[in-house]
Every structure is written in structure tokens, then in C-alpha cells.
Amino acid sequence: MSRQIPESELILNADGSIYHLHLKPENLASLVFTVGDPDRVALVSKYFDQIDFKGNKREFVTHTGRLRGKRVTVMSTGMGTDNVEILMTELDSLVNVDLKTHTVKPSETSLEIIRLGTSGSMQADLPVGSLLASEIAVGVDTLMQFYPKLEGSQDWSRLVQRTLDLTFLPYQASASPELLQKLPNEFFRGVTLTAPGFYAPQGREIRLKPKMDNMIERLASLEVSGLKMTNFEMETAGYYAMGQLLNHRVLSLNAIVANRPTGEFDKKAEKTVDHMIRAALEVYC
């Protein structure tokens, strides 16, 4: 008999749904698209053939339905890896924990989770309007200081730690190879820096000057095994690390809406995001 998880650790709402996501197991499909912005959920589910469930709590808005006969969920997460930790843990609990007995189920279920997010390019020749799949992500947040050590190469983590003179070791994790290999060639492949903020942690200056000079140039010139770092966003490394630890297949797709070296923002960002959504639904549904 596995450990009984205290009700203060696996918290359920009065209706039996899981604490933050406000979902019951039957509300979730095994293919889950995630977006940061709650308003983007409907921009994905409008392409479903039918929507059978709608729910929301805080920044977590969920629609579940069917597309071409396949059951599919889309949900929003808000911004940042702190939200991703909640999302991944509660999604995992919905499929791998018996919510009635508060015990881990004897057999494990693996979800397919695909992030459809926006991102800023670090490379002048990765223009706004492009689509990019994060092959590797490096998290410069401290989430993984609290979880077991990740398997696999941490070469990028050490290089980024030295380059940014960080007092802690960042973490590195990869996309699901099965999900990645299904993508058409119009998606660039890249190495993504997951930042714990949008402004100084991505080298932006409004009134406050980032502590670090030339952050974008420094990161963009790094190379490991012939790969360069390509883009900034705020969730992917959290997804990949939690996915690896919990055995779910995860892929992060990015609509490039800003080019940091050229200073350009995508005037057709909504179209670029829609293009990414349609391409992803075509491949995975």
C-alpha cells in the first residue's frame, strides 16, 4: 500500500476537484495544450469540433473537447515556472493519484503536454513571425533547487552560470524526442533560456538598469555541441524538468514575437500565434 498523502498536501476542493486547476480526472484529456494567456484558450478551442467541458480558477482556464475524433484539452497557466510547477503536479495527480484514497496508483499514466507560447529571439537571423520548438531549455530560476537532480547533460547550465555570474546552478532539460520529431520543418529548433522575469532577467531596461551588461550578446554567442542559444521565455525549462521527473512527454512551441538584437516587435503577433496554434493542432490531433 502506498503512502497516504495528507489532505494538506494533495488539496481537493469541496466538489472533489484538484485545488488550483479546479479539475476532476474526467475533465482532462491525455493530450493537453497549454498557453500562458487565459484569453488564448478560446483561440485554440475554437478549432475543436466540440467542447464538452469548460472550467476556470485563477489563471487556470480549461476547455476540453474533441478534434477529428481525438479528445483534447487546452488550458492556460499564467506566467512563470512557479505556475508550471503547480500545473504539472496537479495534472500528474489527476492521472496518477487516486483522489479518493489519496494514494499513488499502481500503474503510471503519461500525458502529452504541448506549450503554445510567445517568445523573444536572441539571434538577429531568427526573425519575428517565425515558429520555434525548444529542443533544450535552460532554467535560470531556482525551482529545481527543490527537486531531485535531473538526469542528462548540464553543459548549458554550467556555461550559463559562468556567463551570467549566477550564485546557483541553472538547470537544463529537453523536449520529448517523440513529440519533437513529428514537427514539420517550418519550425526552427532551438535552445531556450527560461527567465524568472520579463525585464532585467531578459536584459530589458525601462527605468531600472539590469545588473548585467550585454546580456543578450553574451548569451547569443554561447555554443554547446554546435548549437546556439536562440530565445527567451518564462516557462519551458520548468515544463521539461517537471516532465522528466514525472514521466510526461512535453514539448514547448514558441511564436517569436520580439527580436531583441534588432529591437523589433511583431506587428502581426496575433497572426503568428494563430499560425502556431493551427500548425500544432494539425500535427498532434
Ligand SMILES: O=P(O)(O)O[C@H]1O[C@H](CO)[C@@H](O)[C@H]1O
Ligand atoms: O505567451 P505566453 O505563453 O504567456 O509565454 C510568454 O509570454 C509571457 C511574457 O509576456 C511569458 O509567459 C512568456 O513565457
Ligand SMILES: O=c1cc[nH]c(=O)[nH]1
Ligand atoms: O521577449 C519575449 C516575448 C515574449 N515572452 C517573453 O518571455 N519574452
